[in-house]
Amino acid sequence: RHGTGRGTHRERRRNYRLSGRNHKEEIEIDEGTYNKIKREIENKLTDLTLFNLVGHMQIKSYNEKQKHVLTVYLKDLQENLSVFNTILPKLQLFKNRIESLHFTNKSVSYKPEKGIVVQGADGKFLNIEKLSSGEQNEIIMLYYMIFEVADHTVLLIDEPEISLHVAWQNMFMQNLKEIANEKDLQVIVATHSPHIIGNSWRDCLDLCEILENE
Numbered sequence: 001r002h003g004t005g006r007g008t009h010r011e012r013r014r015n016y017r018l019s020g021r022n023h024k025e026e027i028e029i030d031e032g033t034y035n036k037i038k039r040e041i042e043n044k045l046t047d048l049t050l051f052n053l054v055g056h057m058q059i060k061s062y063n064e065k066q067k068h069v070l071t072v073y074l075k076d077l078q079e080n081l082s083v084f085n086t087i088l089p090k091l092q093l094f095k096n097r098i099e100s101l102h103f104t105n106k107s108v109s110y111k112p113e114k115g116i117v118v119q120g121a122d123g124k125f126l127n128i129e130k131l132s133s134g135e136q137n138e139i140i141m142l143y144y145m146i147f148e149v150a151d152h153t154v155l156l157i158d159e160p161e162i163s164l165h166v167a168w169q170n171m172f173m174q175n176l177k178e179i180a181n182e183k184d185l186q187v188i189v190a191t192h193s194p195h196i197i198g199n200s201w202r203d204c205l206d207l208c209e210i211l212e213n214e
Contacts, residue, residue, distance in 0.1 A: 029071050034062045037074055041081065048084055051091050052112040093182050094146050097175050102167055103135050134163040142175065151183045161193035169195035 029037075038059050048054045059077070060070060095110040105121040116139065118126040128136070141160070149155055157176075161169050173196065180187050191197065197204055 029067075031062045031064070031067075034067070034071065034074065037078065038062075041074070041078055044081055044084075044088075047088060047092065048081070050112065051088070053084055053088070054081075089182055090146050093179065094142065097142050097146070097178070098139065100171070100175075101135075101138060102171075103131070106131070106135075108139070134165055134168070137163045138168055142179075145176070145179050146183070149183065149185065151185070153185060155180075155185050155187045157187065157189045159191055159193075160189065161191055161196050166195050169193055170198060172196050173198050173200050 038061075042059060045054060045057055049056060059074070063070060098108055098110045098116065101108050106126065107119050109117045109119075111117050116128055118128055118131060120126050131139075145155070160172055164172065176187060176189070179185070189196065
């Protein structure tokens with residue numbers, strides 16, 4: 001038993017040394033790789049700062065003498081920021097889609113510190129309640145599809161044209177496709193509006209024809 005114990009101890013020491021070498025090899029990266037990851041993180045930090053998700057951060061430059069410490073620091077920072085990988089693209093998509101809306105004599109934008117901001121043609125800020133029911137419905141629909149609908153699922157939408165101005169109906173499929181691509185959704189839309197369909201006729205099925213042929 002005593003001999004077995006010594007053997008186990010030596011084996012553990014040997015495994016530890018091997019583990020240590022593998023860990024060292026894993027975390028050592030050259031200057032080019034370090035700077036590439038650094039740029040990626042800096043770009044991400046810029047986006048996260050825009051949405052007030054993180055404060056201002058400055059990443060240290062590469063230093064050959066401190067490369068082990070800096071590499072561990074950079075990898076840890078990359079891992080810590082990965083918690084935003086899901087929410088950040090959705091915030092960016094929501095901001096882009098909101099600011100692409102064309103409301104009559106109004107503009108809509110998304111500002112992290114204020115939320116949805118509405119301005120009149122004269123540049124004055126308006127209460128969001130000043131939007132028409134159709135305009136409010138458009139914003140609510142975008143929010144629901146981006147943030148409430150689970151990723152990788154099937155989304156059913158029945159007659160989205162209700163309360164939507166013709167101009168917004170023309171944009172509906174474009175918005176829907178961008179959201180579906182980002183969230184990996186399969187979407188089925190039931191509509192009577194040719195404006196909703198737009199240029200997507202080849203993706204349509206006429207239920208009347210299907211029923212008549214059965």
